[in-house]
């Protein structure tokens with residue numbers, strides 16, 4: 001018997017990287033999983049690998065109407081939602097202040113921060129009725145520490161995601177609802193293709209892998225209802241920012 005038998009999970013950004021691995025892990029534990037992202041084809045490919053437990057629900061999480069329609073569909077089909085993995089996100093190449101445009105900033109803030117608000121707002125009424133529900137947000141180390149690597153829009157958006165996750169616990173704890181925010185350092189996923197300085201295959205191999213974050217998401221999803229893991233940092237042991245500061249320190 002799976003630990004998540006009978007549970008329904010919705011994973012955003014499920015067509016690749018962390019979201020794909022999380023969907024596979026949750027389905028492997030018995031959950032039925034709904035997969036969202038903007039492009040249908042990668043979602044269909046992930047669903048085919050998972051099998052009958054998976055449904056595809058494409059949409060842009062930065063568009064409140066898309067989010068509302070998907071959640072209404074989940075309610076119609078399953079009548080419940082136990083786990084939200086609000087993981088959709090992106091970054092852009094032209095991210096520094098010398099290149100950032102209003103459109104670029106809006107796309108980053110929309111996909112990372114607005115999306116998290118739209119998803120949480122849409123699922124909370126169902127979870128309140130159930131008196132149960134787990135929200136798991138993928139923020140970033142850039143949501144806890146300020147640096148230039150990820151750019152100002154992404155850094156600000158992810159700080160917002162961390163803050164909003166904590167406020168969910170502050171207000172919704174009385175309804176049995178729990179919100180966790182995961183702050184990964186570098187994870188070897190396609191998002192790294194948007195880095196201004198290209199990341200080699202050798203460097204990617206040393207990073208946290210999508211399955212490592214998926215293990216953590218599964219752990220959080222399986223916690224007993226009286227426990228919330230509020231915030232977690234997960235980084236590569238070979239942390240490139242530490243290694244660079246060791247070099248600067250002449251070590």
Ligand SMILES: NC(=O)c1ccc[n+]([C@@H]2O[C@H](COP(=O)([O-])OP(=O)(O)OC[C@H]3O[C@@H](n4cnc5c(N)ncnc54)[C@H](OP(=O)(O)O)[C@@H]3O)[C@@H](O)[C@H]2O)c1
Pocket residue numbers: 012013014015016017018019036037038039040042059060061062087088089090110111112115138139140141183184185186187188189190191192
């Ligand atoms: N990899 C890292 O080093 C790292 C570190 C810290 C945090 N994160 C965060 O981890 C999360 C997952 O990213 P990843 O690393 O797994 O990269 P990824 O493979 O690029 O996955 C991101 C997914 O989000 C989807 N997405 C982007 N914008 C969307 C939108 N507006 N609506 C719906 N789906 C959208 C993308 O699919 P479509 O393009 O089809 O929409 C894609 O499948 C992101 O929030 C990212 O910021 C990653």
